Amino acid sequence: MIKQLRSWWKDTEISNLIGRKKVDFSIFRDGTHIPVEFRPDFLEANQGQQPNLGEGIKVKLIHEDRGYEATLFKIDQASASREALQILYNGNQTLKELLIEAFKHSYSYIMQERTNQLADDAKRPQVVVPEDQAEYIDFFATGVPFEYRLEFITYQPKPNVWWVNQGTTIQAEKEAGILWAPLLNTQGRKLYHWETMKEVKEGDIILHYSNKAIRYVSQVTDAAVEAPKPGSMANTGWQEEGRLVRTNYVELIPSIVLQQFNQQIMQLNITQGPIHTGGGVNQGYLFRFSRQGLQVLQSLTTEVNWPDFTILEQDEVASSMESLREVIPILPPSDSSIPTFLHQIQSHIRRQGFFFPEHLIENFYLSLKAKPFVILAGISGTGKTRLVKLFAEALGATRDNGQYTLIPVRPDWSDPADLLGYKDLSGRFQAGPITQVFVEARQPENRHQPYFICLDEMNLARVEHYFSDLLSVLETQEWRESEIQTQELISRALLGTPKDRETYGGLGIPENVFLIGTVNMDETTHPFSKKVLDRASTLEFNYINLQQYPQGAEQDADDPADLNDLNHLFLRSDYLQLVDAYDTHQELVVRTTERLVQINTLLEDIHAHVGFRVRDAICFYMIYNERYGLMDEEEAFDWQLLQKILPRIQGSHSSVRRVLLGLMKVAIGSGAGIAVNVQELMDDDASPLYLRWAAGQNPPGVKHPQSARKLAYMLRRLEEDGFTSYWLS
Template structure:
């Protein structure tokens, strides 16, 4: 028979083997005695005997908690009773405890008779063997890797940073090894760093529950911290210090972190871990940051590292404490939401899905609506929004630009019906911001525009955790700079205020006449939960974009159409929208300095690539500035953080969306710049001087690019070839020509 539903999931979370061994001990004693109420002393003795037998026979078994002993032979039955408190609590759905310190199964299980108990016994044995197999199958040794780092890091710091094996160990090998442990849940993100571009003073390996935090800059997480002199490594329960200090200032930030430390120490058992501020990593300013942010730790000296089993056991015990804290935070948020009857901001900001899971959900939603977009487009659209809340979708009419915005918004729970999605058609006669923001009539009464109405709703406290999408349809039918310039300028004033992104006022209270208008719209700004999309059709009836606009947006092109691609057949249950918190789309960085500590290497590589392009673009005065540098860097950081595409694929899209839209003209200088850029895309020599005289080799885009195997930036290369052909045939070229 199959187990009842309430029993089939009791071992789903296998943080240790204790639950399975406890159940097997109780069933074994019942078979021998037929007593339904079993003393905790008897269960503890049976439990201890099981663990000792596996230990003696060199079979894999969880080692005792660090606070008790290193081997089960050194643990007493009295100590085991304390160990069993946690699994007994975890199995409260099937176990009961009376005043005589006896355990029994619930009536529902006894009513099922021996058949249910036999099936439960098989289930526990099966799950136990599966757990042990997972533990044994891992060839990863935490001790070997920690020891190697402690022995070699100081020497490595004297060697070139780029492509160093230690960097690979921190970023890939060790995180992948730790993720193999069965007590590491799917919510845990493991990330390591030896610095960005230069060797870090204190390298680290962090384990973050993505339901609390996605960055070491804020929130709570576990992290291995290596002392600067490599004399020791600490396993710590820690907090991110960057964001609290940035938002509150150093003094107030320290106070906040210290109060949080006291709160967590009182809340969690943290048995066997040190709880003080004597963590010693470096003599620099970082030392004080770690002292005030560390909740608990265990120190391992480089000349006396414990056995691998002990290191893993310590990590497992601290992970158990961490998960208790995570669950309490999630429960607190849920309780506050229920009590207040509103979507509490803190609760809504908890994203239960990873970025890849959320994007997969969005893609499935769109496909189930009968629409299909090229591979990678949804990821690119997400990264573009995350980088800057203004995206331009360009291309010929009927390619699904507006539909993409609407479906993406609906997949996140933003619809026309709930007011979180607004489609605003642009009129050719728009000449100033009043067409969007509103105007004062002859009586002096303020008449809000559609945009102002959306901003007002999005700014309400109960709505700040919901994303709002504004789609400006056919936005270049009028000159964008005339009606949209105020918004572009205000977007540039974004700054962090009390954990939120705020801008300067878009509508000043002083400009409004009535007290009612002043209270409602006065000092209205652009909140961080509003995202602007513009659709563009380029033809003789529309206006071109200035560099001021292009610098502030990612331009996604929709010109490559495959009419033979038919919508996928909808299979299975129709997927409905799943509300996503604003944190999924909101930028994590506003200035490059915010991202520098953890991403220095990637930022350096990106900046060097842009500098190479700038040398080429200077020939036609189309080179980019700091705003584009920061935007491209953020795009690359978000992409690498969630592993959405390769670095070359991401930079290819940024070259296509941030650089090429700036290029237009008819001169030979434009031709040379395009050829130089094509050379970068191909990543191989190109006969530029010959092509300056005769462009016929690149006339046939497909033949030319197919002849170039392993193109570094294929999408940009294809666009450049198209632009060169238009230059040759028409005497003028532009990114925007279709």
């Protein structure tokens, strides 16, 4: 089994290996920090012995039969609410000199980068050696407590791989066989993606990206020299002085479009690489790539005519693929496979005797993908809770294995402690039901398994009271080392014991947990605020066809067994901010945003217009739908209009009527032959309009039929009762 955390790694199949540490600046300065996840490995090597908290024990480090003295410290990281180990040898100059000599490549790289950083920068960012240049120290157990044998894995230089972004100048640069970048920008500052030019050396490999595809690969013939701006770039706003690299371009046939490889390359965590955490391309010129990344590209594009100078030697290919398994224990499923997986989920649900409207499963999936919090609303007995259970079950998440948890909400819940937990009179933290799931889901052995939490009848209590902390923390999602992490949920004041700090310290919402709430809208429940609606997609279960009957197993023989092998990336969001997706789906984002701008002009009259959070969520939904080819664009937008816009509308004022009529005009479109004159219908009886949807019928040719049907119902309630709301059943 492979275990990896930040700069530490371990293969349990390697005899006596305690752990492998990537060489960084701390190695040359004073020692190394041991992550809490590797404490058991050192504890085993020390035969169960360990230092007392705040104290140290002398250790012996053996390299090539020579011993070096260091100290193993156990420290209290109060700021992180946990304990940790450190190996320190800052007083052992002999050992330091050995490490500097052995790892001179890493030392030179790190010191050069630190020199390049601003001298007055009080908080220098940590220098990370690129993966294809990294060096390592292996710690082995010797059978003697507090004695470790060291083996060094040093850098053997090979041609580097680079990635260059080229726009309109690519043909001119190709014909001249060059790359060129300025020394300074117009403000007189150096930029990282231009400074990389001086690191390019003869024999290096360059991937040329332009217009959403890798179109050329080249081999450097002459390293960078300072040279004035070429004539081909005369029309650019760059300064005249720059660096020039000479290189031989080879066209790749066919070109390699970004969607063929971006998810796999993103998982490689290439330091200062070209692919950002959302799968798009960073803005800039020349970025570091890696030989491992090149191997991944070639494995994904066997139809491409890769030239000989890009082909790795066989032993390096084997090493690269083995390293790939270490660095990427899992990969997301391909976009083209998503429809098949969803069809298998539908088959599993049908075999259990349950039926849901067309495309509801696709909609449920896309909603979870866009945001890991979904609300299922509707009348009682329509299968809301059952949908969550069956969907999770199809993916191998059951109550028995702890990956599916049903939490019935109680009417007396009034604050987050009812869900998260509390500190009892003895000072121990008593975990709430959702905290227990989070703790289990973040365990290293579980972090790639999907976990589903169903909050049943979640509006029996006021959601804003007991769920407020989770709503707030959900908004702190950010990318850290290609994982989605949030701020911590549990206050440190509640964690008064070392055991509680170890178990619950730093606990956020794990990226492999998906929250689904079921709600019944009646006189016993509470309405939702816009704070909740902005952060969730609302799927409605009010239109039921009772004339659906169980099918025999022979009518649907698909086998969904392979769904159990899907990891959490099947559902985890690929985008957190619109910038993550904009460069690869710009046209769709602009089209969708223009629709929302039109709708916002209507909603502003009743102060129900949407902000950036809702815009981003709708754009993500539309992007996933387009990537996977699940529904046409109008149908997908219909779902979003129904789920993200209409739940915000309620009231009795005439302005609500104007908004409903305006949205009805948008939803009907021009193809149904139904005229909606908003001004005339403000004063006249609107029943000839909304009665077209009587008995759940949909007139043909309506652009957004589901939204139009819901709007007709809301308009009818407004006329008949003097009040309307999305939530009235």
